[in-house]
Amino acid sequence: xxxxxxxxxxxxxxxxxxxxxxxLSDCLRHDLGLTGTHVGCEHGVxxxxxxxxxxxxxxxxxxxxxxxxxxxxTTVEGLAAADGTLSPAQRAFAECHGLQCGFCTPGxxxxxxxxxxxxxxxxxxxxxxxxxxxxxxxxxxxxxxxxVHRAAELQAETRADKxxxxx
Amino acid sequence: xxxxxxxxxxxxxEDARLITGRGRYLDDLGAGAPAAAFVRSPHAHARILDIDVxxxxxxxxxxxxxxxxDLPGALAEPLPLLxxxxxxxxxxxxxxxxxxxxxxxxxxxxxxVARDRYLxxxxxxxxxxxxxxxxxxxxxxxxxRAVHLVHGDVPGNVGAHLVQEVPSADGRSAREAVETAxxxxxxxxxxxxxxxxxxxxxxxYARWDDDDRSLRVYSSTQSSTSVRMAIAAKxxxxxxxxxxxxxxxGGGFGVKIVHPWxxxxxxxxxxxxxxxxxxxxxxxxxHFVSSAHERGQVQYVRVGFxxxxxxxxxxxxxxHDHGAYTPYGIIVPIITSTQLLGPYKIxxxxxxxxxxxxxxxxxxxxxxxxxxxxxxxxxxxxxxIAAHLGLDRTEVRAANFIQSDEFPYDQGLxxxxxxxxxxxxxxxxxxxxxxxxLIGWDSFPELKAAAAAEGRTIGIxxxxxxxxTGVGPYEGGHVQITSDGRVHVSTGLTSQGxxxxxxxxxxxxxxxxxxxxxxxxxxxxxxxxxxxxxxFASRAAVMSGNAIALACRKVREKALRIAADALEADPRDxxxxxxxxxxxxxxxxxxxxxxxAVLSNPLRYAxxxxxxxxxxxxGASSMDRPPIxxxxxxxxxxxxxxxxxxSTFACGMHAAIVRTDPLTAxxxxxxxxxxxxxxxxxxxxxVEGQIxxxxxxxxxxxxxxxxxxxxxxxxxxxxxxxxxxxxATEVPRIETAHLETPSPLNPLGIKGAGEAGVIPVSAVIASxxxxxxxxxxxxxxxxxxxxxxxxxxx
Ligand code: FES
Ligand code: FES
Numbered sequence: 025x026x027x028x029x030x031x032x033x034x035x036x037x038x039x040x041x042x043x044x045x046x047x048l049s050d051c052l053r054h055d056l057g058l059t060g061t062h063v064g065c066e067h068g069v070x071x072x073x074x075x076x077x078x079x080x081x082x083x084x085x086x087x088x089x090x091x092x093x094x095x096x097x098t099t100v101e102g103l104a105a106a107d108g109t110l111s112p113a114q115r116a117f118a119e120c121h122g123l124q125c126g127f128c129t130p131g132x133x134x135x136x137x138x139x140x141x142x143x144x145x146x147x148x149x150x151x152x153x154x155x156x157x158x159x160x161x162x163x164x165x166x167x168x169x170x171x172v173h174r175a176a177e178l179q180a181e182t183r184a185d186k187x188x189x190x191x
Numbered sequence: 192x193x194x195x196x197x198x199x200x201x202x203x204x205e206d207a208r209l210i211t212g213r214g215r216y217l218d219d220l221g222a223g224a225p226a227a228a229f230v231r232s233p234h235a236h237a238r239i240l241d242i243d244v245x246x247x248x249x250x251x252x253x254x255x256x257x258x259x260x261d262l263p264g265a266l267a268e269p270l271p272l273l274x275x276x277x278x279x280x281x282x283x284x285x286x287x288x289x290x291x292x293x294x295x296x297x298x299x300x301x302x303x304v305a306r307d308r309y310l311x312x313x314x315x316x317x318x319x320x321x322x323x324x325x326x327x328x329x330x331x332x333x334x335x336r337a338v339h340l341v342h343g344d345v346p347g348n349v350g351a352h353l354v355q356e357v358p359s360a361d362g363r364s365a366r367e368a369v370e371t372a373x374x375x376x377x378x379x380x381x382x383x384x385x386x387x388x389x390x391x392x393x394x395x396y397a398r399w400d401d402d403d404r405s406l407r408v409y410s411s412t413q414s415s416t417s418v419r420m421a422i423a424a425k426x427x428x429x430x431x432x433x434x435x436x437x438x439x440x441g442g443g444f445g446v447k448i449v450h451p452w453x454x455x456x457x458x459x460x461x462x463x464x465x466x467x468x469x470x471x472x473x474x475x476x477x478h479f480v481s482s483a484h485e486r487g488q489v490q491y492v493r494v495g496f497x498x499x500x501x502x503x504x505x506x507x508x509x510x511h512d513h514g515a516y517t518p519y520g521i522i523v524p525i526i527t528s529t530q531l532l533g534p535y536k537i538x539x540x541x542x543x544x545x546x547x548x549x550x551x552x553x554x555x556x557x558x559x560x561x562x563x564x565x566x567x568x569x570x571x572x573x574x575x576i577a578a579h580l581g582l583d584r585t586e587v588r589a590a591n592f593i594q595s596d597e598f599p600y601d602q603g604l605x606x607x608x609x610x611x612x613x614x615x616x617x618x619x620x621x622x623x624x625x626x627x628x629l630i631g632w633d634s635f636p637e638l639k640a641a642a643a644a645e646g647r648t649i650g651i652x653x654x655x656x657x658x659x660t661g662v663g664p665y666e667g668g669h670v671q672i673t674s675d676g677r678v679h680v681s682t683g684l685t686s687q688g689x690x691x692x693x694x695x696x697x698x699x700x701x702x703x704x705x706x707x708x709x710x711x712x713x714x715x716x717x718x719x720x721x722x723x724x725x726x727f728a729s730r731a732a733v734m735s736g737n738a739i740a741l742a743c744r745k746v747r748e749k750a751l752r753i754a755a756d757a758l759e760a761d762p763r764d765x766x767x768x769x770x771x772x773x774x775x776x777x778x779x780x781x782x783x784x785x786x787x788a789v790l791s792n793p794l795r796y797a798x799x800x801x802x803x804x805x806x807x808x809x810g811a812s813s814m815d816r817p818p819i820x821x822x823x824x825x826x827x828x829x830x831x832x833x834x835x836x837x838s839t840f841a842c843g844m845h846a847a848i849v850r851t852d853p854l855t856a857x858x859x860x861x862x863x864x865x866x867x868x869x870x871x872x873x874x875x876x877x878v879e880g881q882i883x884x885x886x887x888x889x890x891x892x893x894x895x896x897x898x899x900x901x902x903x904x905x906x907x908x909x910x911x912x913x914x915x916x917x918x919a920t921e922v923p924r925i926e927t928a929h930l931e932t933p934s935p936l937n938p939l940g941i942k943g944a945g946e947a948g949v950i951p952v953s954a955v956i957a958s959x960x961x962x963x964x965x966x967x968x969x970x971x972x973x974x975x976x977x978x979x980x981x982x983x984x985x
């Protein structure tokens with residue numbers, strides 16, 4: 025049985041027809057061609073497939089595409105601004121060498137983006153806690169932790185600039 | 192100067208695409224291509240009696256089903272034994288699809304191709320394979336008893352047996368030196384199995400072009416050139432009709448150096464047969480049971496030493512668990528046996544290993560490749576000597592160090608590259624001094640006493656290693672400057688996250704005097720560079736880095752010669768700054784490299800305005816000489832190879848402070864310090880990143896990771912849920928300090944850094960736990976429940 029679904033992905037309305045068992049991760053990657061979302065385990069443990077569903081981080085390998093029908097999804101492709109300006113998390117990961125092979129990175133970026141929205145100035149423990157559901161086999165996490173702090177700084181600067189501009 | 196980039200923490204050039212989701216990993220390619228899936232053996236040891244595919248034939252979207260019987264010619268034969276060795280008397284490899292007998296859970300039996308992966312798996316689940324169960328051989332000691340055999344024609348389950356021996360200066364054997372030493376100790380040390388476990392598994396995507404009669408293959412591999420040769424050979428295709436590309440690769444750590452994997456020949460074969468494209472992407476469970484593992488070894492040590500702790504004789508006997516097959520030869524135990532010696536001068540040394548078959552996943556190198564076991568062996572030995580003599584552990588090490596004025600130092604053994612184990616340079620006493628300072632070794636007793644007063648148990652430990660890096664035989668580099676001023680660099684070896692695009696661009700920009708923005712680097716694409724060995728053994732920076740530097744020097748020389756002609760200057764007076772060739776001290780007498788590139792290629796046809804300068808009536812060339820002089824070639828490009836006489840030896844020393852919980856036996860790493868010497872640093876930020884990642888994997892191996900096989904040969908923890916890899920919560924902050932002892936062997940003075948971080952971690956953590964608990968730690972990894980058990984037996 026195929027189901028027609030409508031998702032708003034990165035601000036764009038997308039339609040697809042999927043079998044009931046189609047995973048959201050596969051739908052994003054293979055039906056919608058958004059291959060930035062990666063799959064490292066397909067059993068909900070590595071976090072590589074993390075996307076934002078209505079702003080909240082979810083593991084797209086644990087959800088059926090049909091379940092996401094009608095929801096809003098942000099993937100790594102949607103983190104930068106429309107004009108290509110990188111988000112604070114993206115800039116910070118590059119600045120702090122927070123990635124090596126980059127396979128885990130989209131999941132971390134989505135997780136961190138949601139986290140910094142909730143907690144704009146986290147402590148070290150809070151950062152470690154926030155990323156403790158994402159596996160990275162390359163970096164040893166130290167530079168990822170650094171990048172999250174840096175992203176918080178950049179986010180604060182961007183906000184300050186915006187407020188300045190608004191005044 | 193803007194172009195002096197060597198040694199700077201330049202930001203990575205690969206990141207822009209990877210942080211925006213524009214990376215191209217294997218499974219991101221070939222949208223809509225038919226997918227393959229495999230029926231794999233559920234048994235560790237069995238005979239295939241019958242394969243019944245009839246139920247699968249009705250699956251909607253099924254394209255094809257293949258078993259061993261379908262494989263033609265060379266494809267039906269066992270896969271290559273990549274690194275033969277005279278001691279590997281009974282090397283065995285598997286066929287791409289099982290023929291008659293399966294020898295580990297996960298061995299591929301049937302390949303299915305269908306419209307997509309879901310449907311291919313549907314078909315797999317409907318295929319019935321009848322097996323006659325044979326007795327599985329699990330555990331290296333059980334296998335060595337040889338009650339049952341893994342391969343009927345391999346007596347004793349022994350694939351290889353090798354003894355290497357270096358007598359003492361006065362000609363005595365190691366065993367004699369041990370017997371006659373003032374002090375002797377004997378013990379056993381065990382290391383468990385772990386695995387590379389990159390976040391991206393393996394994968395292959397092949398596209399047959401029927402019009403062109405050619406094959407393009409993408410593989411998540413560490414060696415695209417060699418995969419290409421293997422595919423051409425197995426499929427009987429002319430080499431120029433096969434191209435292999437390693438796209439963005441999501442980590443390798445050794446497992447992707449093995450080739451050709453069954454899928455790397457089967458998928459291209461199916462693509463050609465079906466006249467189109469086929470893709471296979473490994474899933475996590477497949478990776479656990481059908482790729483490769485490493486580390487499992489049992490090591491027996493006998494050591495004799497004097498009152499100062501100097502080792503007079505060392506006798507080591509290793510049982511190496513090779514799993515079911517030996518595609519990568521006996522590199523792992525060879526590395527253990529040779530690199531075990533570390534930074535030390537050992538009086539007399541004897542090492543013997545037996546490489547044993549078991550009905551488990553095959554064993555091939557994982558980052559560190561046998562060194563973690565060797566270092567565990569040697570460093571535990573040093574600690575035991577110190578404990579026996581009541582000496583400080585650092586003193587015993589210092590008493591055995593090779594001194595700075597003793598290089599080159601010949602250890603008298605044959606290394607993994609088949610060449611003598613001769614250390615090129617190093618400064619071990621200084622590294623130890625730096626480490627002691629970094630961790631606060633000398634003041635630790637006060638810290639420990641203070642902690643004890645508060646009821647906390649802490650301990651300190653250290654570990655030292657030497658790593659042979661940059662093994663040959665060679666790598667090459669090609670550099671081309673085009674008439675738009677861009678610099679195109681390529682090398683054949685592959686990248687899996689090491690930042691090669693950045694460091695190789697740094698080297699090229701520095702050598703050529705061009706802005707780094709003008710430089711682009713391609714790795715692992717046989718269309719660009721056909722000759723290469725691969726990325727392993729911490730060799731990429733040393734091998735391709737030097738090859739690219741040499742190629743740049745050729746191009747630079749040519750550029751200066753052409754520019755000198757144009758500027759009517761002496762080439763020796765010319766410099767290149769920011770991509771412009773100019774007379775030193777007279778910046779106005781100058782010519783951009785882009786123009787030099789135009790002039791380097793004498794033309795008949797002007798394809799653009801700039802090109803007019805090089806055409807035949809432009810007056811650019813002298814009438815007395817041919818447009819291309821003898822021995823020269825058109826174009827501003829050059830190629831060169833770097834082929835070292837032998838490996839270059841990096842070193843490192845790590846120390847850790849751990850806390851053990853008196854009640855729960857939990858082990859917490861409070862501090863972790865690293866002193867690292869990989870010669871001249873190309874990019875310190877990237878080197879540190881490599882160290883961090885290595886240490887994290889080392890922590891996994893020391894405290895968490897092991898492959899839990901039951902007696903039936905079933906892998907009980909084949910998922911990320913059960914095989915515990917460290918998250919951010921498990922990895923300590925790593926403090927690093929660098930020592931730079933250049934290598935005299937290569938033009939850039941560099942040594943490899945990729946594997947370093949992982950090598951001594953098990954030894955360091957064991958040393959620290961032993962210090963905290965006062966219980967010998969002889970087996971890694973160690974979990975809280977292991978420690979609890981050890982406490983009970985104290
Ligand atoms: S792929 Fe979804 S959590 Fe690993
Ligand atoms: S950067 Fe490779 S897994 Fe995280």
